[in-house]
Amino acid sequence: MTKCTVKVDFEKINEILKSYNYEKSSLITILQKVQEIYKFLPEDAITYIGEHIEGLSPATVYGVATFYAQFSLEPKGKYEIKVCDGTACHVRGSSAVLTAIKEKLNLENGKYTTSDGLFSLEIVNCLGACALAPAIVINGKVHAKMTPEAVSVIIDTLTKNESE
Amino acid sequence: MMNLLETNIKKEQEKAQEYIKKQGLRVLVCAGTGCLACGAREVIEKFQELGASVNVMTDEDKVTTVPTGCHGFCEQGVLVSIPDLNTTYVKVKAEDVEEIFNSHIKEGKPVERLLYVDPATGKKALHTNDINFYAKQTRAALANCGKINPESLEEALAVRAYEALAKVLTENEPDKVIDEVEHSGLRGRGGGGFPTGKKWRSVARYKGGKSYVICNGDEGDPGAFMDRSVMEDDPHKLLEGMAIAAFAIGADEGYIYVRAEYPLAIERLKLAIKEATERHFLGDNIMGTDFSFKIHIKEGAGAFVCGESSALIASIEGERGMPRPKNIHMAEKGLFKRPTLLNNVETFANIPLIILNGAEWFSSMGTASSKGTKTFALTGEVNNNGLIEIPMNTTLREIIFDIGGGIRNGKKFKAVQLGGPSGGCLTEKHLDMPMDYDMLKKEGAMVGSGGLVVMNEDTCIVEVARFFMNFTQHESCGKCTPCREGTKNMLAILNKIVEGRGTMEDLDTLEELAEVVKESSLCGLGKSAPNPVLSTLKYFRDEYIAHIRDKKCPAGVCTALTTYTINQEKCKGCSKCARNCPVGAIDGVIKSPYKIDQSKCIKCGACMKGCAFGAIELS
Incomplete structure (x- = not known):
C-alpha cells in the first residue's frame, strides 16, 4: 500500500472533537465525520484523535477504524x-x-x-x-x-x- | 389530568384527519429505495405538476401527491396507489403520469396497460385488492407503510400514532403494560424469538436507577430489509413502541442503532424524533406527564456482528464491536453498565398495536407457540419480490406460490433459504410447514430476521453454502477461536469443493468442524454460522457428492467446473456474442464460426444469453 499524503486540517478535526465533547463513546461518530471530509481516514487524523481523547490511544483508534467495514484507510476513487x-x-x-x-x-x-x-x-x-x-x-x-x-x-x- | 391526556390525543387525531381530508384525492407514490431507483422522483414531480393545474372549487376537488414509504411490491416499481379509486398502478414511468391523470382521475377510466397482470392467470388487477400479493397478506406492523407520508407527524397522527402511548400514560400502571405484552405471546422478531414480555420483566426488576432502551436496527442479514421499511415508512410507530417500553421498564433514555447502509432511514428517524419532541410525544414531560424519554440515533459502521446484543452495546460505547461473555446479564449490566432492554425494530413496532387492540387480538393470529404476524423480505427467483407480512401460521407454499406468484420464468422450485447466514434451507417437502419459530428450528432453519430467498433449479446449493460461509468468515470478529479458525477452515473446504478439488473425507471434516463451531463459539454469529452448511448437507448431500466425485456442478454455476464453448456447426458468425462479451474473450470473422478464448473467459454467460441460434454450449 502506498502511503497516502494528505494534508490534514487539525483545526477541523478539533472542531469535530469539540462538538462531541471529546467523548470516548462518540469515537465512531467522530471517525464518520472525519471520513466525510477526506472520504477516507488519513493516518495523521487517526493519531491526532487518539492523542486527544482521554482514555484512548492512536492504537485503539486504529483498532476501531480497521474493525468496521465503513472506514477506509485508503483514498477512494472519484x-x-x-x-x-x-x-x-x-x-x-x-x-x-x-x-x-x-x-x-x-x-x-x-x-x-x-x-x-x-x-x-x-x-x-x-x-x-x-x-x-x-x-x-x-x-x-x-x-x-x-x-x-x-x-x-x-x-x-x-x-x-x-x-x- | 389523566382523562385530559386521552381527550387531547383524540383532538390531535381529529385535526390530523381533517388535514388528510383537505387533501382531496390522495395519490400515493412509493418513494422507497427500490422505487426511487426506478424513477419515483420524476413520477412524483409530474403528478405534483398536474395536480397543481387542477381548478379547485372545494377541497374535495384537490389532487394531492403523497410521497410515501415502501409499498412492499418492489418488483413492480414505480408503484402508484390511489386508495379512493381502489387502484394500484405498477411500473409507472414519468411519461405515463399524464394518461393516469387525464383518463382515470379526471374521466374515471382506468389505464389498463399499467395495471398489474397476475403471472399465473394472466388477469389484470383492476382493484388493489385483486392483487394476490396484497390480498393474501395481513399487514399489522407494516399497516401504514406506503399509506402515509413518513415525513409528516400529522399523517402519522391520523392513523393513531401515539394513542397507545397516551393510553398507557393515562392508566399509569407500568406492570400492566408488561402483563399485556406477555399475554400477547409476542416473541423477539430479530431472530432469537425470546418472549418479549419476559425480557421486559427481567429489566424492570432493576428499576430505580438509570436504565436504557435500545432498538436494534442493524439489519445486517443480507437479503432482509423489513426493519429498514418500518424505520423509513412509519418511524413514529417505532418511536412510540420504544417509549411504551421505556415507560414499562422505567427508562428515560434510548438509542436506535441503525446500520450505515440505510441513510434514508437515519434521515427520516431524525426528522421524526425532532417533530415528536416538538409536540411533546417524546422528550421531557411527555404529554404533560412526569414521564420523560429521549432517543438518540447511533449510526453503525458496517459490521454484521453488531447485530449481536453485546457487540452492539460495545459499538454504541465507541469500541470495536466485539461480543462480551454473557455471564452477567444485560438486564442488570448492559449499556454503560446499566440495566438495558434491547429489542428489534419489528418487535417495537408491534407494541402500539398490542396496546390498542389488546393482547387477545394479537394472540388470535399465528400458531400455538408463535403468535401474531411476521414480516418477511421475499426475494430471489420468485415472481413477486417484495416485503410481506403474514400471520405466523401461513405456510411456505402460500408465501411462495400465492403471494410470491410462483417461480420466475416457469422454472422449478428448489429450495428456500430462511434466516440468512444464520439460518438454513428448506426444500419442497417443507412447503406445507407454517412459519413457526419452533417447527422451523427443528428442521434446521429459523425465522431469523425474516429474509426469505427463493432458489430455483439453476441455483447451486453448494455454492450458496460457500457464499454464506464466506460471509460469516468475513464478518467473524475474531475474538473467539472456534469461530475465527473454524469458519476459515470450513470456508477453505467449501472452496475446494466448488473448485472440484474436494474429497469425500472433506465432508466428514466439514461436519465435524460445524459441530465444534456451533457448540463452542462465544456469540450467536459463530453458534449459527454452520447452519447453512449443515442444512444443505442434510437435504442436498447428493449435490456435494456430484461436485466431489463426478467433478460436476449440476446447476452449472460453479465456474471452475464449467466451460462455455461455441458449437462450430450452429454458429452463424453474427458476432453478437463477441459484442456482448464484457472482456473481449470472443473472436472471429463475420459469417464464419466464432471462438472463445478460455484464458480470457470469465464465465459470465453473457454470450449464451444473447445467442439467437443456441450455439453457445455449457459443459
Whole structure:
C-alpha cells in the first residue's frame, strides 16, 4: 500500500472533537465525520484523535477504524462503485457483475482503486434493494438489475464523460 | 389530568384527519429505495405538476401527491396507489403520469396497460385488492407503510400514532403494560424469538436507577430489509413502541442503532424524533406527564456482528464491536453498565398495536407457540419480490406460490433459504410447514430476521453454502477461536469443493468442524454460522457428492467446473456474442464460426444469453 499524503486540517478535526465533547463513546461518530471530509481516514487524523481523547490511544483508534467495514484507510476513487453481494443479488448473478467490473477496471489482488483515481470498488453485504437484484450503487445512485454488459456500458460512459 | 391526556390525543387525531381530508384525492407514490431507483422522483414531480393545474372549487376537488414509504411490491416499481379509486398502478414511468391523470382521475377510466397482470392467470388487477400479493397478506406492523407520508407527524397522527402511548400514560400502571405484552405471546422478531414480555420483566426488576432502551436496527442479514421499511415508512410507530417500553421498564433514555447502509432511514428517524419532541410525544414531560424519554440515533459502521446484543452495546460505547461473555446479564449490566432492554425494530413496532387492540387480538393470529404476524423480505427467483407480512401460521407454499406468484420464468422450485447466514434451507417437502419459530428450528432453519430467498433449479446449493460461509468468515470478529479458525477452515473446504478439488473425507471434516463451531463459539454469529452448511448437507448431500466425485456442478454455476464453448456447426458468425462479451474473450470473422478464448473467459454467460441460434454450449 502506498502511503497516502494528505494534508490534514487539525483545526477541523478539533472542531469535530469539540462538538462531541471529546467523548470516548462518540469515537465512531467522530471517525464518520472525519471520513466525510477526506472520504477516507488519513493516518495523521487517526493519531491526532487518539492523542486527544482521554482514555484512548492512536492504537485503539486504529483498532476501531480497521474493525468496521465503513472506514477506509485508503483514498477512494472519484466514482465509488458499491457492488451488492447480498443473498438475493448473489443468486441473481452479482458475481458475474463483480468479475466484469474487476476485469474492466483492471482491479485485482486486493487493489480496489484504479491507478488514475477515477474508480474505486467496494463489495457491500446488502443494500436492501433486493427486488432490483443484482444492484450496484455509484456515488449514491442505485443501478438496478445489472448484467456484465450493462455495467461495462456504464463504466465506458463515465470514463468518456471524464475525458471530455 | 389523566382523562385530559386521552381527550387531547383524540383532538390531535381529529385535526390530523381533517388535514388528510383537505387533501382531496390522495395519490400515493412509493418513494422507497427500490422505487426511487426506478424513477419515483420524476413520477412524483409530474403528478405534483398536474395536480397543481387542477381548478379547485372545494377541497374535495384537490389532487394531492403523497410521497410515501415502501409499498412492499418492489418488483413492480414505480408503484402508484390511489386508495379512493381502489387502484394500484405498477411500473409507472414519468411519461405515463399524464394518461393516469387525464383518463382515470379526471374521466374515471382506468389505464389498463399499467395495471398489474397476475403471472399465473394472466388477469389484470383492476382493484388493489385483486392483487394476490396484497390480498393474501395481513399487514399489522407494516399497516401504514406506503399509506402515509413518513415525513409528516400529522399523517402519522391520523392513523393513531401515539394513542397507545397516551393510553398507557393515562392508566399509569407500568406492570400492566408488561402483563399485556406477555399475554400477547409476542416473541423477539430479530431472530432469537425470546418472549418479549419476559425480557421486559427481567429489566424492570432493576428499576430505580438509570436504565436504557435500545432498538436494534442493524439489519445486517443480507437479503432482509423489513426493519429498514418500518424505520423509513412509519418511524413514529417505532418511536412510540420504544417509549411504551421505556415507560414499562422505567427508562428515560434510548438509542436506535441503525446500520450505515440505510441513510434514508437515519434521515427520516431524525426528522421524526425532532417533530415528536416538538409536540411533546417524546422528550421531557411527555404529554404533560412526569414521564420523560429521549432517543438518540447511533449510526453503525458496517459490521454484521453488531447485530449481536453485546457487540452492539460495545459499538454504541465507541469500541470495536466485539461480543462480551454473557455471564452477567444485560438486564442488570448492559449499556454503560446499566440495566438495558434491547429489542428489534419489528418487535417495537408491534407494541402500539398490542396496546390498542389488546393482547387477545394479537394472540388470535399465528400458531400455538408463535403468535401474531411476521414480516418477511421475499426475494430471489420468485415472481413477486417484495416485503410481506403474514400471520405466523401461513405456510411456505402460500408465501411462495400465492403471494410470491410462483417461480420466475416457469422454472422449478428448489429450495428456500430462511434466516440468512444464520439460518438454513428448506426444500419442497417443507412447503406445507407454517412459519413457526419452533417447527422451523427443528428442521434446521429459523425465522431469523425474516429474509426469505427463493432458489430455483439453476441455483447451486453448494455454492450458496460457500457464499454464506464466506460471509460469516468475513464478518467473524475474531475474538473467539472456534469461530475465527473454524469458519476459515470450513470456508477453505467449501472452496475446494466448488473448485472440484474436494474429497469425500472433506465432508466428514466439514461436519465435524460445524459441530465444534456451533457448540463452542462465544456469540450467536459463530453458534449459527454452520447452519447453512449443515442444512444443505442434510437435504442436498447428493449435490456435494456430484461436485466431489463426478467433478460436476449440476446447476452449472460453479465456474471452475464449467466451460462455455461455441458449437462450430450452429454458429452463424453474427458476432453478437463477441459484442456482448464484457472482456473481449470472443473472436472471429463475420459469417464464419466464432471462438472463445478460455484464458480470457470469465464465465459470465453473457454470450449464451444473447445467442439467437443456441450455439453457445455449457459443459
